[in-house]
Amino acid sequence: MPTTATSIVPPPAPDPPEAPDTQERITAEIAEAQAAAATGAQPRIDFAPYRSSALRHPTKDLRHADPEGIELVAPVFGHSDIDPVEADLTVQRGGDPIGERMLLTGRVLDGDGRPVRHQLVEIWQANAGGRYLHKRDQHPAPVDPHFTGVGRCLTDGAGVYRFTTIKPGPYPWRNHLNAWRPAHIHFSLFGTEFTQRLITQMYFPGDPLFALDPIYQSITDQAVRDRLVATYDHDLTTHEWATGYRWDIVLTGAHATPLERDEQ
Amino acid sequence: MTIPREALAPTPGQTIGPFFHDALPYAGDSLLVPPGSAGAVRLHGTVYDGSGAPVPDALVEIRQADPAGRPPRREGSLRRDGRFTGWGRAATDASGRYAFTTVVPGGVGGGAAFFAVVVFARGLLDRLFTRAYLPGESDTFLASLPAADAATLRVVRDEEGDLRFDLHLQGDRETVFLRYPRHDGPRSGQ
Ligand SMILES: [Fe+2]
Numbered sequence: 001m002p003t004t005a006t007s008i009v010p011p012p013a014p015d016p017p018e019a020p021d022t023q024e025r026i027t028a029e030i031a032e033a034q035a036a037a038a039t040g041a042q043p044r045i046d047f048a049p050y051r052s053s054a055l056r057h058p059t060k061d062l063r064h065a066d067p068e069g070i071e072l073v074a075p076v077f078g079h080s081d082i083d084p085v086e087a088d089l090t091v092q093r094g095g096d097p098i099g100e101r102m103l104l105t106g107r108v109l110d111g112d113g114r115p116v117r118h119q120l121v122e123i124w125q126a127n128a129g130g131r132y133l134h135k136r137d138q139h140p141a142p143v144d145p146h147f148t149g150v151g152r153c154l155t156d157g158a159g160v161y162r163f164t165t166i167k168p169g170p171y172p173w174r175n176h177l178n179a180w181r182p183a184h185i186h187f188s189l190f191g192t193e194f195t196q197r198l199i200t201q202m203y204f205p206g207d208p209l210f211a212l213d214p215i216y217q218s219i220t221d222q223a224v225r226d227r228l229v230a231t232y233d234h235d236l237t238t239h240e241w242a243t244g245y246r247w248d249i250v251l252t253g254a255h256a257t258p259l260e261r262d263e264q
Numbered sequence: 265m266t267i268p269r270e271a272l273a274p275t276p277g278q279t280i281g282p283f284f285h286d287a288l289p290y291a292g293d294s295l296l297v298p299p300g301s302a303g304a305v306r307l308h309g310t311v312y313d314g315s316g317a318p319v320p321d322a323l324v325e326i327r328q329a330d331p332a333g334r335p336p337r338r339e340g341s342l343r344r345d346g347r348f349t350g351w352g353r354a355a356t357d358a359s360g361r362y363a364f365t366t367v368v369p370g371g372v373g374g375g376a377a378f379f380a381v382v383v384f385a386r387g388l389l390d391r392l393f394t395r396a397y398l399p400g401e402s403d404t405f406l407a408s409l410p411a412a413d414a415a416t417l418r419v420v421r422d423e424e425g426d427l428r429f430d431l432h433l434q435g436d437r438e439t440v441f442l443r444y445p446r447h448d449g450p451r452s453g454q
Contacts, residue, residue: 040448041273041274041276041448042274042276042277042390042447043276043277043278043389043390044389045388045389045390047389050279050387050389052386052387053279053387053388053389054314054387055313055314055315055317055387055433055434056313056314056319056385056386056387056388056433056434057387057388057389057433057434058392058433058434058438058439058441059314059434059438060438060440061443062392062441062442062443063409063413063440063441063442063443064442064443064445065395065405065442065443065444066405066444066445067444067445068372068373068375069329069333069335069371069372069373069375070327070328070329070335070350070369070372070378070379070380071327071380071444072335073327073335073337074327075327075341075349075350075351076336076337076338076339076341076349077339077341077342078339078340079339080339080340080343080345081339081340081341081342081343082342109272111271111272111274111446112271112272113271113272120342122287122288123287124283124284124286124287124288126283132283132286133286134282134283134285134286136282136283137283148286149286149287150286150287186278186280186281186283186284186287188287188288194327194380194382195393195444195446195447197325197382197391197393198275198277198391199277199278199279199280199384199391200275200276200277200278201278201279201281215278215279215389216278218278218389219276224273224276225276227273227275227276228275228276228278249275250272250273250274250275251274251275252274252444252446252447253271253274253446254446255444255445255446
C-alpha cells in the first residue's frame with residue numbers, strides 16, 4: 001500500500017505561548033559562541049546556550065590574587081569521615097540496582113603530576129534510567145529503590161579512587177525543547193590547597209549527545225572537553241561481573257613549595 | 265614563593281547542576297563548632313543572581329583558620345565529633361540563604377583575617393573563589409581594589425552580632441571573584 005507523505009507526518013503541535021528553543025537553535029548558538037570564544041582550559045561561564053547561566057555568571061574579569069595563608073591549605077579528610085562501603089553504590093539499599101554494573105577508577109593528580117593522597121572524592125549520578133532520587137527530578141523514568149546514586153571514597157596512597165556503581169542513563173532537562181544531557185557522573189574533588197577545589201562531570205566515550213549539550217560544549221576546546229571523557233578499560237572489566245572505566249583527574253597546580261607546605 | 269611550570273593540563277570544571285542535595289550536604293556540614301559553644305558566631309548571607317533574585321540552588325564552602333590564625337589540618341569534617349577542622353559546607357535554602365556556625369578566624373602568619381570562600385550553583389559553569397574579610401581587616405590585595413569592589417569582600421556585623429556576607433554572582437554589586445596564578449592552563453600562560 002502506498003504511503004502518502006501526510007500519513008507519516010504527525011499533526012502539527014499547537015504553538016505553546018512561548019515557543020521553547022529548538023535543538024537546532026541551541027546547536028547553532030553553540031557553534032556561534034564557540035567561534036567567538038578564545039580557547040581556554042576551563043568552561044566559559046558566560047555561555048548563552050546554557051540558559052540558566054545568563055544571570056549566574058560574573059561579568060567582570062576574575063581578579064588575580066596570590067593565594068596566601070588559609071588558601072594554601074586544603075581541608076583534610078580521613079578514615080573517620082567515611083565508611084568504605086560508601087564507595088560501592090550497588091550495595092547501599094539492600095538489593096541489586098538495575099543496570100550495567102561498572103567499576104570506575106582513576107588517579108587524582110595535581111598540576112605537577114603529584115598524586116593527591118588520602119583525599120575525599122564525592123560522586124552523584126542518575127540511575128540506569130536517567131532518574132535521580134532528588135525530589136526536584138521530574139523525569140518520568142522509574143526511581144530504583146536499590147540505588148541512591150551517591151558515593152564517597154578517599155584516594156589511596158597513590159592518589160587512586162575506586163567506585164563500584166551502575167552506568168547512568170542520559171536524561172531530559174528543560175534548557176530547550178527535547179534537551180537531553182549525555183550520561184554523566186558528577187565528581188567533587190579536593191587537592192592539597194583550597195585553590196584546587198573542583199566540581200565537574202565525567203562522561204562516557206562516544207556519547208551521541210555530546211554535540212548537542214550546551215554544558216559539555218561550554219568548554220570550547222575539543223582537547224579540553226576530551227579530558228572529561230572516561231576510557232573503557234577491558235583490563236578493569238571483570239569476568240561475569242562488571243565493565244570497567246578509567247578516568248584520571250588533574251587539579252590545578254599547587255602554589256606552596258614543599259618547604260612552605262611543611263612549615264604551615 | 266616560586267611557582268613551578270604547569271606540567272599537566274587541568275581537568276575542566278562543570279556546573280554542580282540541580283541535583284547535588286542528596287550527595288553533598290550532610291548533617292552538621294555547616295556547623296564548624298556547636299551552636300552556643302564558647303566563641304561560636306554565625307556567618308550567613310544570601311546568594312543573588314544578576315537580577316537581584318536569590319539563588320536557591322547554590323552551595324557555599326568556607327575554609328578558615330582557628331581564632332589564633334592556625335589553619336587546621338585535622339580530619340573529621342564529615343563526622344565532626346567535636347573536632348574543629350576549619351572547613352564547612354552550606355547549601356542555600358529556598359530563599360537563597362546560607363549559614364554557618366563557626367569561630368572568628370585569625371589571620372594566618374600575620375596576614376589579614378578572612379574566610380576563603382568557594383561557591384557553586386546550578387547555572388554556574390565553574391566554581392568561583394572569593395574572600396570574606398573580617399570587619400576592619402585589610403591587606404595589599406584588598407587595598408588595591410576600588411572601594412566599591414573592596415566592599416563586596418567585607419563581612420559586616422549585623423544587628424544581631426552575626427557576621428553577614430552576601431554573594432552577588434552578577435550585577436551592580438557583583439562580588440569580586442578570584443583567579444589564582446595556577447588556574448590557567450599551560451596554554452594561557454601565567
Ligand atoms: Fe546530572
